Amino acid sequence: MSTLHTVNKSPYERNAMTSCLGHVSAGDLVLLIEDGVLAARKGGSFAQALNAAKGACKIYVLAPDLAARGIGAGDVLEGVETVDYGGFVDLAASATRVCAWL
């Protein structure tokens, strides 16, 4: 019965991720894609918000979008799982619904 939330905007520019994290239910999945992946960089100011969200839901980040932006696997926040496009499909298929935060 979970929701997959996708976030495709940088949290430094828009409030899409902040708003998303404010509307998740326990057991939901959050996938950061496109500029959304910038939130998952270690040491960034949204690390705390993502860490706080990890208690209630699982956080994922799309690997090709990280790579495109020069963020290496070692620079991703701990507890944030990296997935490829196939993994994205698996997440969408496992969720009851998908909610995009644009």
Add this chain to the structure above:
Amino acid sequence: MSDGQTKKKFFYLNRKAPYGTIYALESLEVVLIGAAFEQEVSLGFIDDGVFQLMNNQDAAGTGMKGFSKIYRALGDYEVRKLYVEKESLETRGLSVDDLMPITYEDEDEDYAEKPSIVVVDKAEMAKLIADQDVIMSF
């Protein structure tokens, strides 16, 4: 539905102010399409999306087509639930009194006019999201 197909719960999540981008108008058009297919349609307004429902919108001076009146016609298309987030209103200095008086006619109660706008808090909005079959974001 008359042909026995499953009715799905469609939720249109609106997070952007009108006129600055095309999202709000596009959302309305898709809402009307969904309503024509006799789905269970409701709308959510959060963040700058609450500005879509402002009363007294007048786009004439911008050269753009004003479309705020369409929200008031939604009741005729059986779109009767417009959920507006309390926190989003408050952050923007707004209250429900600043919004259009959108109503629908309840055929079960002698066509009494009832308000379509329902103010909900963030937790209630999260529950609404978790209760849908399909979510379209704008």
